[in-house]
Amino acid sequence: MKIAKxxxxxxxxxxDREFDYLIPESLLGWVEVGSRVGVPFGHRTVQGFVISIADxxxxxxxxxxxxxxLDLVPPLSPDLIELAGWMSKRYASNRILTLQxxxxxxxxxxxxxxxxxxxxxxxxxxxxSTKSKDSSVPRSIHKTDSVLFDLPEDNETFKxxxxxxxxVRSKEQVTLDHLGKRYPEDADLIKELLRTGVLQENQSIKxxxxxxxxxxxxxxxxxxxxxxxxxxxxxxxxxxxxxxxxLIEMSSFLPMALKEVLSGLQVSAGTVKGLEDKGxxxxxxxxxxxxxxxGRHFTPTQPxxxxxxxxxxxxxxxxKLDERKQGVFLLHGVTGSxxxxxxxxxxxxxxxxxxxxxxxxxxxxLTPQMVERFKGRFGDQVAVMHSRLSGGERYDEWRxxxxxxxxxxxxxxxxxxxxxxxxxxxxxxxxxxxxxxxEETPKYHARDVAVERARQQxxxxxLGSATPSMESYYAARSQSNDEFAPVLLEMPTxxxxxxLPVVHIVDMREELxxxxxxxxxxxxxxxxxERIEKGEQTVLLLNRRGYSTFVMCRSCGYVATCPxxxxxxxxxxxxxxxxxxxxxxxxxxxxxxxxxxxxxxxxFGTGTQRVEEELAKLFPGVRVIRMDxxxxxxxxxxxxxxxxxREKKADILLGTQMVAKGLDFPDVTLVGVxxxxxxxxxxxxxxxxxxxxxxxxxxxxxxxxxxxGEVFVQSYTPEHYSIVHASKHDFNHFIRxxxxxxxxxQYPPYCRLILVTFSHEQLPLLVRAAENYTRMLxxxxxxxxxxxxxxxxxxxxLDVLGPVASxxxxxxxxxxxxxxVKWRGDIDATGLVRDIARxxxxxFQGKDLLISIDVDPQMLM
Numbered sequence: 001m002k003i004a005k006x007x008x009x010x011x012x013x014x015x016d017r018e019f020d021y022l023i024p025e026s027l028l029g030w031v032e033v034g035s036r037v038g039v040p041f042g043h044r045t046v047q048g049f050v051i052s053i054a055d056x057x058x059x060x061x062x063x064x065x066x067x068x069x070l071d072l073v074p075p076l077s078p079d080l081i082e083l084a085g086w087m088s089k090r091y092a093s094n095r096i097l098t099l100q101x102x103x104x105x106x107x108x109x110x111x112x113x114x115x116x117x118x119x120x121x122x123x124x125x126x127x128x129s130t131k132s133k134d135s136s137v138p139r140s141i142h143k144t145d146s147v148l149f150d151l152p153e154d155n156e157t158f159k160x161x162x163x164x165x166x167x168v169r170s171k172e173q174v175t176l177d178h179l180g181k182r183y184p185e186d187a188d189l190i191k192e193l194l195r196t197g198v199l200q201e202n203q204s205i206k207x208x209x210x211x212x213x214x215x216x217x218x219x220x221x222x223x224x225x226x227x228x229x230x231x232x233x234x235x236x237x238x239x240x241x242x243x244x245x246x247l248i249e250m251s252s253f254l255p256m257a258l259k260e261v262l263s264g265l266q267v268s269a270g271t272v273k274g275l276e277d278k279g280x281x282x283x284x285x286x287x288x289x290x291x292x293x294x295g296r297h298f299t300p301t302q303p304x305x306x307x308x309x310x311x312x313x314x315x316x317x318x319x320k321l322d323e324r325k326q327g328v329f330l331l332h333g334v335t336g337s338x339x340x341x342x343x344x345x346x347x348x349x350x351x352x353x354x355x356x357x358x359x360x361x362x363x364x365x366l367t368p369q370m371v372e373r374f375k376g377r378f379g380d381q382v383a384v385m386h387s388r389l390s391g392g393e394r395y396d397e398w399r400x401x402x403x404x405x406x407x408x409x410x411x412x413x414x415x416x417x418x419x420x421x422x423x424x425x426x427x428x429x430x431x432x433x434x435x436x437x438x439e440e441t442p443k444y445h446a447r448d449v450a451v452e453r454a455r456q457q458x459x460x461x462x463l464g465s466a467t468p469s470m471e472s473y474y475a476a477r478s479q480s481n482d483e484f485a486p487v488l489l490e491m492p493t494x495x496x497x498x499x500l501p502v503v504h505i506v507d508m509r510e511e512l513x514x515x516x517x518x519x520x521x522x523x524x525x526x527x528x529x530e531r532i533e534k535g536e537q538t539v540l541l542l543n544r545r546g547y548s549t550f551v552m553c554r555s556c557g558y559v560a561t562c563p564x565x566x567x568x569x570x571x572x573x574x575x576x577x578x579x580x581x582x583x584x585x586x587x588x589x590x591x592x593x594x595x596x597x598x599x600x601x602x603x604f605g606t607g608t609q610r611v612e613e614e615l616a617k618l619f620p621g622v623r624v625i626r627m628d629x630x631x632x633x634x635x636x637x638x639x640x641x642x643x644x645x646r647e648k649k650a651d652i653l654l655g656t657q658m659v660a661k662g663l664d665f666p667d668v669t670l671v672g673v674x675x676x677x678x679x680x681x682x683x684x685x686x687x688x689x690x691x692x693x694x695x696x697x698x699x700x701x702x703x704x705x706x707x708x709g710e711v712f713v714q715s716y717t718p719e720h721y722s723i724v725h726a727s728k729h730d731f732n733h734f735i736r737x738x739x740x741x742x743x744x745x746q747y748p749p750y751c752r753l754i755l756v757t758f759s760h761e762q763l764p765l766l767v768r769a770a771e772n773y774t775r776m777l778x779x780x781x782x783x784x785x786x787x788x789x790x791x792x793x794x795x796x797x798l799d800v801l802g803p804v805a806s807x808x809x810x811x812x813x814x815x816x817x818x819x820x821v822k823w824r825g826d827i828d829a830t831g832l833v834r835d836i837a838r839x840x841x842x843x844f845q846g847k848d849l850l851i852s853i854d855v856d857p858q859m860l861m
Contacts, residue, residue, distance in 0.1 A: 003057045004031055004066060006048040007095045008041055013838050016094045019048070020057040022065040031066065034074035034081050036107065038067045038205040045111040045203035049099045050074075051081050070205055073402070075103050077421060079456045086452055092834040092853040093442035101442055102417040106395035109205040114173040115190075117165060118200045160186055161193060168199060176201070212392060213285035217272065218255035219247055220282040229280055239271045244280060255286055289396040292389050298375040303345055309491045310338050316489060317342075317460060318349050321424060326454045330431075330476045330486035331464040334729065335700020336664075338495030339464045340370075343427050344377050346462065351381070351407050355424025355459075359410045360446055362433030362661070368639035369663065370429070374410050385411030385418065388635055413438060413446045416453065423457045426450045430661055431463035431472060432693055434686075434858040443854045447472070461486075466700060466731075467693040470686075470742065473735060474749035494704075501671070501702040501709030503727040505718045519614055524672045524712040531670045532619060532651050536707065538670040539663075540654045541698045542608055543678050551578055551589060555598035560590075564813040571603040572630065573610075583812040608654055611674065615652060627655035660698035666705035671698055676715040676723055683807045684860055685747045688722040692734050695726035746790040746799075746822060748856075754821040754833050755857040757806060759814040759850045769840065769849050770803035770817040776836050777821070786827050796825030798832075807861045814850070820860075830855055 005018040023031050035050040084098040193199040233241040275281045320327035333339045347357045374382045383397040383406035400406045402419040409418035436446040454461045476488035506521040531538050550568040551560040560569045562580035569578035579586040593601045608628045625645050645653050703709020725734035760766040781787035786798045802819030823829040837851045
C-alpha cells in the first residue's frame with residue numbers, strides 16, 4: 001500500500017497541511033513527488049500536489065483513493081516542492097499558494113461537473129442488444145430504455161429520453177449547462193434520468209488551457225509506395241494526383257499544416273478526403289508550440305572581447321561555476337560597464353557544462369531588449385516568460401523548459417521557478433528593483449528565492465546593478481561569515497572607455513523666481529533644441545512615483561476622491577475620466593464642482609500627456625514617443641515603441657520609470673528628469689534610496705556609445721543628499737550617508753521587518769483586533785525573552801511598533817490598520833507573527849477580519 005501526502009487546493013488555515021490518499025494500483029509508478037492529482041475532498045473533487053509518498057499513514061480514518069492523475073509528467077520537481085516548503089515558512093504563506101505560484105496559470109485547474117451514462121446502464125444495454133434476435137436492430141440503448149422506463153417505444157417521452165441518452169453517450173460526458181442548453185424544454189426528463197441512475201454526475205479537474213493542436217496531413221505509406229501510386233493514378237483523379245505529387249516533393253517537411261496545402265494548391269477538403277479514403281494520406285491533429293517570437297529574426301552575435309575589469313569578474317564567477325558549488329556574487333558595475341556581456345559569457349560556460357540558466361529582469365519594459373540580446377546569442381535555446389505573453393504562450397514556453405528544449409529562461413519575477421533540473425546559474429539584473437518583491441500572497445522576494453534555489457542545486461547567483469540595494473551591498477561589504485552572503489565584484493568604468501555623462505542639477509525654485517513657469521527649465525529647453533537640431537535623441541523621465549494628476553476645484557478646494565478608498569482619483573485625459581488605481585472605480589470628470597457648483601474645476605499635476613502637449617507647443621514638428629500605462633497596454637507595445645525609437649523615428653522618448661533602466665540607444669545624448677524629488681516625501685524609509693537609484697539609472701541612458709552625454713535634473717530640493725550624490729555618480733558617499741540614517745532609526749539592513757496589516761469594513765472592530773494582536777505579540781515575545789528595543793544593539797531583539805492607521809487608511813471600502821515588527825538575530829519572528837495571526841483569525845471567526853503578513857516589505861503603504 002502506497003500513501004500520497006497531498007496539499008489540496010483549498011487555501012484556508014484549516015487545510016494548510018498534508019492529507020493522506022491511497023494511490024490506486026492503476027496509478028502506481030505514475031504518481032510521483034510533484035504530481036498534480038484530482039482528489040475527493042468532502043463532497044467535491046479538488047486539485048492537489050503530491051509532496052511525498054509513504055508506506056503507511058498515521059490517520060485512523062479510512063483513506064480515499066486518488067481520483068485522477070492530471071499530468072503524465074509531474075509539473076513540479078522534488079526540489080521545487082522543497083522550495084515551496086521553505087517559502088511557506090519564510091513568508092508565512094499557505095503551502096498551496098506557494099505551489100500555485102510555481103506553475104503556469106494554464107495548469108491552475110478547477111473541478112467541473114459532468115454528466116455521463118451510468119456504467120451499469122451501458123452494460124445492461126450491451127447485454128440486451130446481444131440477446132436481440134433481430135439483426136436489423138442496432139446495438140443501441142432502446143432495448144434498455146423499454147426495460148428501464150416500462151414505456152411503449154412509440155411514447156414521445158421515451159423518444160426524448162432515448163435521444164438524450166444517445167447524445168450523452170456519443171459525447172462520453174457533457175456539462176449540465178451544455179445539456180440544458182441543448183434540451184431547454186426537457187429539464188424534468190434530465191432530472192429523472194439522473195434520479196433513476198440512468199445518467200450520473202461526476203467531477204473532473206480541467207485546466208484553464210490545453211495544448212494547441214493543428215490539423216496536419218502526412219503520407220500514410222512509404223515514399224516508394226506513394227511514388228508507385230502516383231504512377232498508376234487514374235486520369236479522373238487529377239486534383240488528387242496533384243496533392244499526392246506535392247506531398248512527395250515536400251516529404252522532408254511532413255507532416256504539414258492541412259490549411260497550407262489546401263490554400264497553396266487551391267484544392268478542397270474533399271480532394272484530400274479522397275486520398276485519405278484510398279489509404280494514401282493520413283490526417284491527424286499535431287501538437288504545436290505557441291511561439292511568441294515566431295517570424296522574428298534575431299541577428300546572431302558572437303562573444304565580445306572582455307575588458308580587464310570584465311575578465312576579472314568573469315574569472316571569479318566561472319571558478320565557482322566550475323566547482324559546481326553554490327556561490328552568490330554582487331556585481332556592482334556602473335551603467336554601460338558591460339554587465340550584460342558578462343552575463344552572456346557566464347551563461348555560455350554553464351551551457352557547456354550541460355547546465356541551465358535563469359535570467360530575471362525587473363519589469364516588462366526591459367524584456368524586449370534583453371530577449372533580443374539573449375536570442376541573438378543563444379537562439380532557440382532561450383525561453384521567455386513574462387506577463388505580456390498570452391496564457392497559451394506562457395504555458396508553451398514553460399513546457400519548452402520542462403521538456404529540455406530550452407537552456408536559458410529570460411523573464412520577470414516568476415521565472416525564478418522555471419522547471420530546470422540541472423540549474424547552474426541564476427542572474428538577477430537590476431537586483432535593487434522593488435518589483436522583484438511580489439505584493440500578493442505569497443509575498444516572496446525573487447532574490448532570496450533565487451539564493452535558496454541555488455543552494456539546493458549547487459548553482460551560482462549573480463546580482464547585478466549599478467545601484468545595488470542597501471541590504472545586498474551591506475551584506476557584501478560587512479564580510480559576514482554567512483556562506484551565502486554575496487561576494488562583491490566591481491566594474492567602476494564603462495566598457496567602451498567613455499566617460500559617464502555630466503549631470504546638472506537645476507533648482508526649479510530659482511526658475512520660478514526668474515519668471516519661468518514652464519515645466520522645462522531654460523537649460524533643459526536649450527538642450528532639447530540643440531539635440532533636435534543635431535539629429536540626436538533625448539530621453540525625458542517624469543518621476544511619477546507617489547505623484548498623480550488629480551482633479552480639484554480652485555474655488556472651494558474640493559478634490560475628487562474614490563468613494564471606497566482614501567485616495568484621490570487620477571485624471572486620464574484620453575478617456576476624460578477619473579480612475580482609482582487601487583480598486584478600479586471610475587467616473588467622468590464633472591463640468592462643475594459637486595460641492596460648490598463652481599465651473600473652476602481643473603486637473604492638477606504633471607502627467608506624461610501634458611508634457612507631450614507642452615513639447616509640441618515649444619518644439620513644433622518634434623516627434624515624441626510616449627511610454628506610460630496608457631500607451632503600453634496592448635501586447636507587444638513596449639517592443640514596438642522602443643523599436644521605433646531605436647530606428648530614429650522619434651526625437652524624444654518620454655515616459656515614467658519604465659524608460660529609466662536597461663535601455664541602450666547609441667544616439668541618446670541628453671536625459672532630462674522633470675520631477676526628480678516627487679518620491680522624497682513619501683512615508684517610506686527607502687525614499688532616498690529609490691530616488692538615488694532612479695536618477696542614477698536614467699542618467700546612465702545618456703552617452704553610452706561614441707557621443708558624449710548630458711543630464712539635467714530638475715528639483716525643488718536640489719540640496720538633498722540623494723540628488724547631490726546621484727549627480728556625481730557617487731554611490732559610495734550616498735550609501736555611507738544613507739547608512740547613518742538607517743542605523744539611527746534601526747531600519748534594514750540593521751534589522752529585518754514584518755508588516756502586519758489588518759482590514760475590516762467596521763472601524764471599531766478593526767481597532768480592537770489590531771490592538772489585541774499587538775498586545776498578544778508583545779506578550780509572547782516577552783515570555784521568550786526576545787522583546788526589547790533594537791537601539792540597544794543586542795544580538796537578538798524584537799520590537800513591535802503600532803498599531804496605527806495605514807498610510808492608505810481605506811482601500812476597496814475596507815479600513816486598514818498596521819503594526820510593524822522589527823527584529824534581528826536568531827529569532828523565529830515569522831513563526832511567532834503567523835501563529836498569533838491564526839489565533840486571532842480563530843477568535844474573530846466569521847467576522848470577515850483579514851490579516852496580511854508581509855515579510856521584508858518593500859512597500860509600507
